Amino acid sequence: MPTSSPTADQQDNNDNLLAITINLPTMADKRRTWDMDSTLSSSISISRPADSHPDTPESTAKQWQSCSSETPDKQEDSEHANPFFEHDDDDVDTNSIALIRKSDPHSGGVYLILDVSQTRALTCHQGQVRLEPISLDNKHVSMQAQWICAERNGFKGFKNVAGGGFLGHDLWWDFCAKAPWLSLWESFTIDRRESGLYWIKILHWWTQWQVSARNDGSGVWAEREKGTLWEFVKVLSLGEGI
Numbered sequence: 001m002p003t004s005s006p007t008a009d010q011q012d013n014n015d016n017l018l019a020i021t022i023n024l025p026t027m028a029d030k031r032r033t034w035d036m037d038s039t040l041s042s043s044i045s046i047s048r049p050a051d052s053h054p055d056t057p058e059s060t061a062k063q064w065q066s067c068s069s070e071t072p073d074k075q076e077d078s079e080h081a082n083p084f085f086e087h088d089d090d091d092v093d094t095n096s097i098a099l100i101r102k103s104d105p106h107s108g109g110v111y112l113i114l115d116v117s118q119t120r121a122l123t124c125h126q127g128q129v130r131l132e133p134i135s136l137d138n139k140h141v142s143m144q145a146q147w148i149c150a151e152r153n154g155f156k157g158f159k160n161v162a163g164g165g166f167l168g169h170d171l172w173w174d175f176c177a178k179a180p181w182l183s184l185w186e187s188f189t190i191d192r193r194e195s196g197l198y199w200i201k202i203l204h205w206w207t208q209w210q211v212s213a214r215n216d217g218s219g220v221w222a223e224r225e226k227g228t229l230w231e232f233v234k235v236l237s238l239g240e241g242i
Contacts (some may be wrong), residue, residue, distance in 0.1 A: 099236070110146050111146070112235065121133075133203040142162075187203070202217060
């Protein structure tokens, strides 16, 4: 049977169809696309309401809490810090270190923090702080009793050597040493008193409260006045400069 040749219009349509078919992406052509709905939902979920009032006690408390949980330091430090890990070797031989009484705490130094009224050291066990009797004449110094001094924005922080967590408080003002970064609730100021001793203070809203040792040794708490007098004893490795 004779076949008719395609007309000029049919030939043009076939060429266009061929061109379209060639340009269509195949299943192997994997391309990344944006999910606009999920993107908008994510943006909305983290946005702060425009009508929230920043001066109410409730909103201020939420902002204060967020300051301690969302900081640039958290992103940098949390990848490497493990506040619940404690070194197996919890004693340091004092034959290789020196203890400097009534020291002034500076960033990078390691210190014992003593309640001089009862000769007790502030220690940390699995993130929980307590006061334990100590004798500086003993052969060993527990790593749970050693704190690394840090500074940020004019405040000081104290990181436990054994546990790796910063001393601070939670929403209910219970003190512990679990935070892997230094933020608002882990920030202290120190006030030098007589005989080389210190008050340790923490910001309580717009006033400075004093950190005091509990009589039963179960930890510390914040009070407006009549706080504990603390002594910082620097732990100095032999060969290290004062």
